[in-house]
Amino acid sequence: MRIALAKMLVALAVVLCAACGGKDLSDADVLEKVVPSMAELQFRTWDLGSGFLVEGGYVVTAAHVVWPLTEVDVVFSDGTEHPNVPVVSYDQLADLAFLGPIETSAPWVGFAYTEGQLEGDSVLNLGYARGDPSITRGKLEQSGNWSEADVKWVSSTAAGIGGMSGGPMTNRNGEVTGLHIRGDESRSLGISSDTVKDRLDRIARGKDVSVLGSRTLVSTEEAKHEHEFVLQGRWDTAVYWGRASLPTIEFDANWDVEYGLFAFDGDPYFRPAFRSTKESVDDACCTSRTWFAVVKQSFDIERHGVIKSSAPLARYEDPDDGRQLQIGDTIMGAIDAPADFDTYTIHLSRAQGIALQVKSFEQITVTIDSSEAAPFEVVSERHRWSEITYRPPRDGKYTIALQQSDETFHGPAGYTLSVSLRPTITRLDSPANTLDSPVGDLLRHKFDHHVPTFQIDYPANITGGNREVIAAELFEQDRWGRTVTLEKRDLSQHRKQPDEELSVVDYMERSVLSGSFPYKAEKTVTAHREIVTPSGAPVLIEDFEVDDGGMKGVRLAYIHEGETGFMAIFYAPGEVFDEWRPVVDYCIGTFSVGDFSVADGMTDE
Template sequence: MNVRWTLAMLALAVPVAMVACSAENEAENQSSETDPGTSLLTTTTRPSPTAREIYDLVAPSVAFLETDVSTGSAVLTDDGWVVTNAHVVWPRDSVRLVFADGEEHEDVPVQRIDDYLDLALLGPIESERRGIPLLESIDVATADEVYLIGYPAESEDFPTPSITRGLVARLRRWEATGFDFIQSDTAIAGGQSGGALVAADGTVIGISGLTFSDAGFALSLPIDAVTEAVADLVIGASPQPFADSINIAPQVREAEIRLSHTWDEEAFVFEGADEPTSLTLAGGSEPFLTVLDTFGEMIYPAADEEPEITADGRVFTFDTGGFGPVYAYVTDFSVDATIVVTSDQAFSHVIDNDDARLLRIGSTTEGSFGIPGDYDWFAIELNAGEAITVDVDSLSDVELLIDTAENESIPLAEDFDSGGGLFDTNPEVEFTADQAGVYVIVIYEAFAEAPAGYVLTVE
């Protein structure tokens, strides 16, 4: 327990009053003080702190977070670490933090991310300010009054944190984790992700970051889940902005890749260039290129863009406008294609550790969409007539399909959102093999967003 935090809470909760006491009352008070079975806390009604008092207590520990492509909120913990949402900082490896009094921290490292819970661990930072204690349990119920403190839609260099008030609409259980997300009607907007959800007594009970339904309900990860995740992230923490499932190779200008089936793909990271980038694909049957920006928006191809066919291969030209990183995906509709990739700009090959894993019936696999547009694929061997059910659980909107390695048309089975989950968007497919062989299970994020973790189960 953080002693300074406890004393601060007591100072807010107990009003100072001067009262006249008779000798009889003084005697009664002395008797109560010497009786170990009597507590002042059980005999005195303490009014809840006001919204202003809660703001004054918590807001100094909530930071404005900024990268070159995004802004958000972050919470300083009582041991110097800083917690925010993974989607706020990704894919940067450092951020700028500013607190309400103007205290500024540049180049704060992104140590680790948990893309399954959408959490990021930053720091640690050196500061004299009080941090938020990470509690192992909380007491929260429907209709409790709550406050959300953060930095929505801020554009100033040194902004002031905002506070909104609402009610706990319900606790929404995510069965895969056993945690109850706190759904509230506190107003949430872009930039408030990573902010502090505060109970009426001033206790920080969650980290905001998600919205539920078009009604705009805020979903906050409960602080006990944050505590557990941070404990895991702190162990062996080292700067690593990408998910563990992704490795980024050193920069080169030429690479050879092998695509084993029609759903296979290889990705490359390009930093933003002021001039158009040229990329040549040699080999395969008809290799193709797709380029996405950090937000999953397509840069190439546009409606009328086609590669130039040359003696060296198919030449693709795309323009990042100086913005980066961007993610180039190479695909081919042939089986077992070897392709040589060359470019006039340096690039890094993305090694996806999730791809090509062999699954078995009864297995559960954790993975991650580590970059925008990432497709993860798995292989499973089935006998003729053998039936399986494949389910994917994620905070993101995941799509799922099952196919053969050689199929170039409509998948044998696919699903988008019939499997339930926290947002009722998990995919689930029931599939029966019509012949013995190896089948491919492919999953991807519907809006090409990253990072996003998932759990895949085959039964």
């Protein structure tokens, strides 16, 4: 069937490209020349992508096509199958992988002499697009040398279709000039055949193909069904992996720890885990491929937990984490698991600006952070081949964290990171319009479009997280879990009957904000008081806690003229909230209706 389909495509290409002129081979001629050397790579029943046979019996492909497998099946166009071919080496910087060697009657490809390539020269991409031999044609746009990684690359206007990753890029004569690693409907990116030949030479000499070494998933402990873990802060993760199974995860950890299940190709099943969460994934995710379970948190607090799985899990330790950087350094690494961070530390002075140069074939999110940073002082930008400038707000130790998106993972992303001085960078500004107070700088929130004016103050040093929450007029949260959330609500949304008169207690209990935040669990009220306003309507203030004090908070509610509800909630992990309490009490006192404030009411008591 596959042979007949390949012949049909060749015949179709002859018809479509009969008018191709010049000295270029037709698409049909290139297919006829190259397809016998092309291989479709499979794992069990799953089509992974493309590869091609080179001298020495090795099959070359893109690393992201086969990562993190150690064996794959190789199928040539004539139907010849080679099961369980070992992956002998990965180069995550160049996105290359090498399989074999195998004994086969299939011909190996010929490499082109690339020194004479010019912009505008013909480039053809070949591969198994959606399981069938396919070809696209375009022009050479650009070539370059990633010197730090010793990688030469090429880009062209030839389309890159799904499944063609790992396939050959050829010139007009059907000679291989590169290996396709990325693409869309209008362009593609590949690794030059010069780099492929260099890596093959290294393999022949028994050398590592990459300066990173040939990484695989190495376990620091044996695969088992239950693991204890400790997260030291917001940039710490616990990464586990399993193979070809349908896992059910039981997860038990303290408040606001998150976990995600990821299929081999990065489809995420990611959500917050409140105390104990069960999540399963279906056959399309994990029965035929490697999968990851990643545990992380949002706060700089030590958290302990246990992860249990119906399928064995192995712990993965990232070799890039925890390295110390200095000005002038260039380091190399790879993000090799979904939702994982590569973290580095560096000591910086507020008197010196720096520049970070990031190079990668994947988009990388780079974050600069420190344990003392307010959210507005944390810089996070997404880059592929560019520079970030930064001026530290204070002297101290900073974290530089690199990650791919939480929502997608296309395989390992190699990168280089260089740090240099940039003295002219302007320092970050504090939020505008801060107010001095006995408890530090505050910001004032005025609830929109209301007479009399309703307002409340909140700490300036927790702002800047840029997080939006449904039902909240304002939501701010810092690295320690200190959170302020404010609401203004038309009470018709909370009435069970159109003519029901809601008390402030009813509003407190029925509010989406109060019910969903800060914890989807029953709250214990530990203190309760009412402050009577000049209109006679009370301001209700409650202290509450969850999980035996694991999380504590104060919430305030007020109803104006029976129609509009106002709410403020301040909360944090228990040990953090106890220290934060004087600030919270002061801010609660600033809630005001016109000229009357809660602090005034407390004074009158």
